[in-house]
Amino acid sequence: MGKKLALTPPMGWNSWDCYGASVREEEVIGNADYMEKHLKKYGWEYVVVDIQWYEPTADSTEYHPYAPLEMDEYGRLIPAVNRFPSAKDGRGFKSLGDYIHSKGLKFGIHILRGIPKQAVKANTPILGTNKFAQDIADTNSICPWNTDMYGIDATKEGAQEYYNSIINMYADWGIDFIKVDDLSFPYAKGEVELLKNALDNCGRDVVFSLSPGPAPLEEAQHLIDHANMWRISGDFWDNWEQLYKQFDLLGNWNRHMGASHWPDADMLPFGHICLREHQFEGKGKWTNFTRREQRTLMTLWCLARSPLMFGGEMTHNDQWTLELITNEEVLEVLKGSSDNKELYRDEAKAIWTAKGKDGETYLGLFNLSEEDKVIEVNLSDLELEGSFKLRDLWEHEDVDTVTDSVSNMIKSHGAKFYSLK
Known part of the structure; x- marks a missing residue:
């Protein structure tokens, strides 16, 4: 080839x-x-x-x-x-x-x-x-x-x-x-x-x-x-x-x-x-x-x-x-994306991250359980420090500015997909 x-x-x-x-x-x-x-x-x-x-x-x-x-x-x-x-x-x-x-x-x-x-x-x-x-x-x-x-x-x-x-x-x-x-x-x-x-x-x-x-x-x-x-x-x-x-x-x-x-x-x-x-x-x-x-x-x-x-x-x-x-x-x-990795997984939830071409961090929060639940990740766990614009990739909208953590109530079997920049 x-x-x-x-x-x-x-x-x-x-x-x-x-x-x-x-x-x-x-x-x-x-x-x-x-x-x-x-x-x-x-x-x-x-x-x-x-x-x-x-x-x-x-x-x-x-x-x-x-x-x-x-x-x-x-x-x-x-x-x-x-x-x-x-x-x-x-x-x-x-x-x-x-x-x-x-x-x-x-x-x-x-x-x-x-x-x-x-x-x-x-x-x-x-x-x-x-x-x-x-x-x-x-x-x-x-x-x-x-x-x-x-x-x-x-x-x-x-x-x-x-x-x-x-x-x-x-x-x-x-x-x-x-x-x-x-x-x-x-x-x-x-x-x-x-x-x-x-x-x-x-x-x-x-x-x-x-x-x-x-x-x-x-x-x-x-x-x-x-x-x-x-x-x-x-x-x-x-x-x-x-x-x-x-x-x-x-x-x-x-x-x-x-x-x-x-x-x-x-x-x-x-x-x-x-x-x-x-x-x-x-x-x-x-x-x-x-x-x-x-x-x-x-x-x-x-x-x-x-x-x-x-x-x-x-x-x-x-x-x-x-x-x-x-x-x-x-x-x-x-x-x-690059540096893709599973950050955390247990029976009820999973968290994945990756890096984007322009310096953004991608974040996937997954509710694997049968109940709606809050899933949270600290920015320090993402090796981030400072203030970041949180964008919902599925909805094409900026939803928040975060400084310490990302937290969201996620429905059963659901996911949130964000970029932080």
């Missing part, structure tokens, strides 16, 4: 929370159009097609075990033409990528690590070698929740060449972002290194995202050296119990966060999600998070500098949701 990638946390849309394994081309295009019109100017740029774009019968979040997959003669998965019509005649995702790029946006895809079981059964040749799929497959290494793939034995001749062959094909399609699944838990160190080598030599700058989590904290340095972002939890959904746990995880991972390497607290399950979940009769649901909880989540993700990947069907967003994800003062903390 050329220039350093993901110098700030990536921001984009991913199809999983709304369409599961079944997103279709017209839905990807609809969300790209929305992003260009409403979000691009705020820094949102990645449009990511999640899992199983190569599976013609995918129709929900549920996987179809051992379904026939679209694949080329070299064991490389290619888009299902019935779902992605522009992929016909062997074009792959090139046309879709070109469309997304024409909007001034970036294009991403999801893959599972390894080689398709279908390729191993057919023993397809590996492009550019005299090796075959059965030479590199580790048939004891399988994904516990999806039947599509075998792992690859990184020590085998042909293993690197197979990963090179798929990454080079994706680079030809114009991808800018790749989310590789079944990689971090358990940590497939050998395949991470093969992928990094392939990405480094594909001739294109591609952000490398690892999924799912929890990624092993003891592998933090390896992750920093090889990936641009990695999941710190399992799949994150719209319930308070999971959000509560992210405070702990982000606190633990915070010291490993920095330019080009971001611990990832997972997607934002906001807006209209689960559109093809059978339990919702194919109509989906609106996020279970209250508006207060959504602000709490955004405050934490920005102060911890987690990537922001919106999960809902964006064309259905209401005005409140759009304003939630386009608050420039809040997003500035994600993009431009």
Whole structure:
């Protein structure tokens, strides 16, 4: 790869929370159009097609075990033409990528690590070698929740060449972002290194995202050296119990966060999600998070500098949701803050701080309890002395001048997000 990638946390849309394994081309295009019109100017740029774009019968979040997959003669998965019509005649995702790029946006895809079981059964040749799929497959290494793939034995001749062959094909399609699944838990160190080598030599700058989590904290340095972002939890959904746990995880991972390497607290399950979940009769649901909880989540993700990947069907967003994800003062903390840290956390509350580009101090006060409560922090704990203007970032207003402490009654599951200058 050329220039350093993901110098700030990536921001984009991913199809999983709304369409599961079944997103279709017209839905990807609809969300790209929305992003260009409403979000691009705020820094949102990645449009990511999640899992199983190569599976013609995918129709929900549920996987179809051992379904026939679209694949080329070299064991490389290619888009299902019935779902992605522009992929016909062997074009792959090139046309879709070109469309997304024409909007001034970036294009991403999801893959599972390894080689398709279908390729191993057919023993397809590996492009550019005299090796075959059965030479590199580790048939004891399988994904516990999806039947599509075998792992690859990184020590085998042909293993690197197979990963090179798929990454080079994706680079030809114009991808800018790749989310590789079944990689971090358990940590497939050998395949991470093969992928990094392939990405480094594909001739294109591609952000490398690892999924799912929890990624092993003891592998933090390896992750920093090889990936641009990695999941710190399992799949994150719209319930308070999971959000509560992210405070702990982000606190633990915070010291490993920095330019080009971001611990990832997972997607934002906001807006209209689960559109093809059978339990919702194919109509989906609106996020279970209250508006207060959504602000709490955004405050934490920005102060911890987690990537922001919106999960809902964006064309259905209401005005409140759009304003939630386009608050420039809040997003500035994600993009431009430093010295981010968890100052305090117990069962009932958390306090995070960071420094801004112009000398301001950012402060997040979080009520994690089931009751409204006063949360206070002394300026001395923030290493501040003197008089400061207190600004509410969510409300875009100066609310007070403080000299000793910041104190506020915060509603249950709520947060206050301030700058002090």
